[in-house]
Amino acid sequence: MKQKRYGILDNISSPADLRGLSYDTLGVLCAALREFIVDSVSQTGGHLASNLGIVELAVALEREFDSSRDRIIYDVGHQCYVHKILTGRRDRFDTLRQYGGLCGFMKPEESITDPCITGHASDSVSVALGMAHARTLKNQKYHVVAVIGDGALTGGMAYEALSSAGTSREPLLVVLNDNNMSIAKNVGGLSRHLSRLRVSPQYLRAKTRIKERLSRIPGGGTITRAVSRFKAKIKRAVLPTSLFEQMGFTYLGPVDGHDLKSVCEFLALAKKMKKPVLLHVMTQKGRGYAPSEQYPEKYHGVSKFDRVTGAPLAAKKEDFSAFFGKELCALAEKDNRICAITAAMPSGTGLTRFAEKFPERFFDVGIAEEHAIGMAAGMAAQGLVPVAAIYSTFLQRAYDQIVHDIAIEGLHVVLCVDRAGIVGADGATHNGVLDIAFLRSIPGVKIFCPSDFAELRVMLSRAIYRETGPVAIRYPRGSEGAYRKELSAQPLVCLHEQSGSEVTIVTHGIMVNQAIDAAEILMHEGIRAQVYKVNEIGSGLEQAYAEVKEKLGGWCVVAEDVVPNGSVGEWLAAHRSERTDLLNTGDRFLPHGGVNELYRHCGIDAEGIAAYIMKNRNGKENGVG
């Protein structure tokens, strides 16, 4: 097949090639980059709208800085495609987010131009400041730049870092890529502040006018210091200042992020300033592709789509998140104590409909997981029933709030832990493989593990109406598998009974599908295996295990989509004297790829579980897979 040509882009092999080009030619390059990104992401899936919005800014950054020497950190990193294309990775874009392929975020292992791992929001300024301190202490010379979106700027960690960086005196550039969008519409007071800076010509005019007037006050000679002190005083008193200036940054902008010449000029200016500088750049999310300009939220992260129409190639099946959102609406209809909380993921967590139906009981707090959980504690303490739906990986941010604000008091907060287990294409930063470990370690927290929608319905209702303390429900990204049942109330149940079984496979959640298939494979090999499913982790599991101890006699293989430490397998191995082997995601971080590929990678797919049992049926020792 003839390869598509991308004009000027085909002549660019490194950022150095950008430096001799005129702004007009760079404009043509930006159009070619957009064309390439849309073509490429339509075939692989990935983060589209944010990458289309940042094209000129990313080109300008590569042109004005040297990403192989300077440290340019893209917050979250979901918008780093232009950077990757320009730094020698364009020919691997057909492998984006696939097993063995290019990572969708920054990854130092891939290139020296990626200074750190990214994936979780709001950490870029902290990491950048750390690098700036290291540069100073080691007497080195490089620029440090944090590129942070207005959405990522709603995260508490970003304020902590700005506050620290602003008074650090470290030369450091924070580029605020402000498109007035998080994944959904951005929220909160800071977002309002940015809107004012963005659209308020009075602010800019006043600033320029006052500066001009002050510059006309004569100085020089012996009175210089006194005059400049006086000027600074007046400035502070009368000049409207941005939050960033109050924190100690020099604020530049706002500048139109699609005007390449202006962006380059501002970056060149900021580079010369030997202090903390914040450059405010305004961009349009999804720019240059009609469907993503019109629906930037929908095109934030996409699966493969038809480039011409923008329509997804595969019909979307109802997933656990959507089902949860629907069920929560049904419960909230009859119970006005129920409130829903999201940390900037209303659509991802299935809460869009709840937000429309019950706007007064829906709370999008921005990328602020800690605050979300602290706020849930307050609501619960005052008699509401807060349901906080947060991805497993992002809930890691709020560990202390779960412990301190909720669990010690035993408050009734329902944590809906979405994207539990292996998520696939987003990779190591996004897998939800730690939640059982970190939740199980907190006294009084119970974890429900639905395996299908019907169980999610029952468990959600139980979490709200039967439980009185902190309770989590963990469910995966995507849809149900072949297993579809509504189970009874027991915390531990037998799914696949085989009298005289040689081995019991114990599992939970979506992994039941792998376990049942593994038992089928084994049956064909003449090996009898029964399958037990854990519905409830916490005190429920202890009681249940005591009750069914006899039936779980003999060899158990515990198959889970979590790390071994803190897993159900680890718990069972500690509570029984018979052989207990553990199959799980391992004591390591996983690569990105398809979920099934990663199950295989870990040996927790049906074939892997069956193969393990066939190979080890004569073994004697407890083992960890």
Ligand SMILES: Cc1ncc(C[n+]2csc(CCOP(=O)(O)OP(=O)(O)O)c2C)c(N)n1
């Ligand atoms: C701690 C954390 N919470 C939630 C997310 C999910 N997330 C990824 S990108 C994003 C929105 C980021 O908005 P912004 O920084 O403005 O970038 P834009 O996509 O608008 O360019 C969110 C909420 C995350 N990556 N990390």
Ligand SMILES: CC(=O)[C@@H](O)[C@H](O)COP(=O)(O)O
């Ligand atoms: C970059 C980021 O953190 C999100 O965009 C994430 O990739 C969303 O994941 P889902 O596609 O599972 O909602």
Ligand SMILES: [Mg+2]
């Ligand atoms: Mg944004």
